[in-house]
Amino acid sequence: AFLLTQSPSSLSASVGDRVIITCRATQDISGALAWFQQKPGRTPRLLILDVYRLQNGVPSRFSGSGSGTDFTLTISSLQPEDFATYYCQQFYGYPLTFGGGTKVEIK
Amino acid sequence: DVLLVESGGGLVKPGGSLRLSCVASGFDFSSYTMNWVRQAPGKGLAWVSSISSSGSYIYYSDSVKGRFTVSRDNAKNSLYLQMNSLRAEDTAIYYCARTDYMDVWGKGTTVTVSS
Numbered sequence: 001a002f003l004l005t006q007s008p009s010s011l012s013a014s015v016g017d018r019v020i021i022t023c024r025a026t027q028d029i030s031g032a033l034a035w036f037q038q039k040p041g042r043t044p045r046l047l048i049l050d051v052y053r054l055q056n057g058v059p060s061r062f063s064g065s066g067s068g069t070d071f072t073l074t075i076s077s078l079q080p081e082d083f084a085t086y087y088c089q090q091f092y093g094y095p096l097t098f099g100g101g102t103k104v105e106i107k
Numbered sequence: 108d109v110l111l112v113e114s115g116g117g118l119v120k121p122g123g124s125l126r127l128s129c130v131a132s133g134f135d136f137s138s139y140t141m142n143w144v145r146q147a148p149g150k151g152l153a154w155v156s157s158i159s160s161s162g163s164y165i166y167y168s169d170s171v172k173g174r175f176t177v178s179r180d181n182a183k184n185s186l187y188l189q190m191n192s193l194r195a196e197d198t199a200i201y202y203c204a205r206t207d208y209m210d211v212w213g214k215g216t217t218v219t220v221s222s
Contacts, residue, residue, distance in 0.1 A: 091207035
């Protein structure tokens with residue numbers, strides 16, 4: 001299985017901070033990686049596909065990078081509406097897998 | 108609008124069964140792989156099962172293999188999850204999601220397994 005490890009599992013940050021979340025796969029997933037945002041009580045929302053492709057309507061302060069087994073989600077300037085839990089997901093092979101999540105909280 | 112609507116959740120005793128449904132609208136359902144993903148209370152997202160557009164290819168997580176059965180009816184734009192031998196650890200919100208990278212999600216249906 002292509003397991004994903006996210007770090008950190010949680011972080012506290014202030015509005016305007018730069019936030020970096022990492023996702024490491026146990027094997028090369030050839031860029032088949034997506035990032036999701038989930039707010040409490042809400043459905044997950046696809047933010048980024050194929051490592052770096054921002055989905056329609058996602059602010060440009062979000063960006064994705066990486067290759068092989070190591071990937072990052074960066075929020076360049078954290079906004080109040082960005083406080084949420086973020087998940088990476090690989091779709092290179094079955095079983096599909098998610099990272100454990102990173103909860104971004106207000107400092 | 109592209110929409111997925113789940114139903115069929117509820118309270119069931121351990122060992123019981125439930126059948127979840129997901130009705131799609133606003134897109135060509137028959138062209139997409141569909142998935143079930145669950146989220147236990149306070150926990151992260153966990154993939155449950157996938158079914159290819161024609162239904163020819165089906166995959167399950169180890170945690171549900173042999174107990175859950177995924178199916179679809181493309182004529183009715185519907186996805187199903189038959190859940191048997193339910194356990195307390197199956198308690199979760201169950202979401203249906205479109206395609207391997209989950210670009211569209213339903214709002215979910217809650218399954219509670221408790222005596």
